[in-house]
Amino acid sequence: MQAVYFEKFGGSEVLRVGEMPDPVCGSSQVLVEVKAASVNPVDYKIVAGEGLPLPLFGKFPRIPGSDFAGVVLETGRSVKHVSPGDRVYGVSTSFFGGPGSHAERLATNQRVVRRIPQGLSFETMSAIPVGALTALNGLRQCGNLSGKRILLTGASGGVGLFALQLAKNFGAHVTTICSAKNVALVKRLGSDDARDYANTPLTAFGRDFDIFFDAYGPTELKDAAKLIRAGGYYVTTLPRGAKIFKAVFGFAFHNPRVVMANLSIKKEGFETIEKLLVDKKIEVLISQKFSLAKAAEAYETLMKGGVPGKIIITL
């Protein structure tokens, strides 16, 4: 099969597109013919060998890619919930060293494969798992959001656009921080107040928020803490150093409480997102599409930033 692969860690220059062995479907796996796959920062971080040690476990050559949507070709003996011919979507186990989704075919654990609800496209569903489930997991840990005031950074990104729309559906008041050109977009998707990060330092805000959802990531905890009311939460999609320590050991007594918004693969999470999509309560923004042959360009575009929503590879 044709696949994107890399044989050493690096930037987009280490990505190749070429022939790789066809995957074999294990007894608890689903073999999928991939039709669309989005590109997430975790994909270029795995290619770079960056971040937590888990992604370092895989063997070269490795196929990157997390999210996917496609058609079931074969199922393992123990798989009951999907059958050949079904339209499915999910997230690969590439973070744990498994094969990724930027390929014509993917054999992956049945636990991460869901049927696509009627009326939703491969492209839309390929843009869901990492962004939407991470945003949902972060918000869920902050309790009832009704009437809560949220400050959201990275609002126009892959996680941020879902966090914004989910928080609005859960009844929160959301102030967003994004680049100037995306202010109109986040307002259209429900943002109550939107500020351009180039002209609005965090010091422009007061201690007015119950939750600081940092989908951008590198914000200093001490700067965020100045904007969070007593008993509030700092949510990070980029848990590093002291933030991890405070989230794991200091949750109950640290002020603000620190929450790690990590990708969480749970049935309830998938069901919540699917229902909101079917009911047209949230929308998926796909800004750019690339062919598999142009995958390196897709990665470069995401790394450069400035593209709202998701970038996908179509096959």
Ligand SMILES: NC(=O)c1ccc[n+]([C@@H]2O[C@H](COP(=O)([O-])OP(=O)(O)OC[C@H]3O[C@@H](n4cnc5c(N)ncnc54)[C@H](OP(=O)(O)O)[C@@H]3O)[C@@H](O)[C@H]2O)c1
């Ligand atoms: N822990 C996990 O399981 C998990 C899961 C998903 C994502 N993540 C991490 O979360 C981060 C965001 O992911 P993503 O998919 O949303 O990435 P993304 O699509 O690249 O979005 C990043 C966003 O940050 C914005 N941004 C850039 N500079 C900013 C600033 N100074 N202030 C506020 N916003 C700024 C960008 O806006 P412009 O492009 O307009 O500049 C963009 O909207 C990444 O580091 C990713 O690795 C972690």
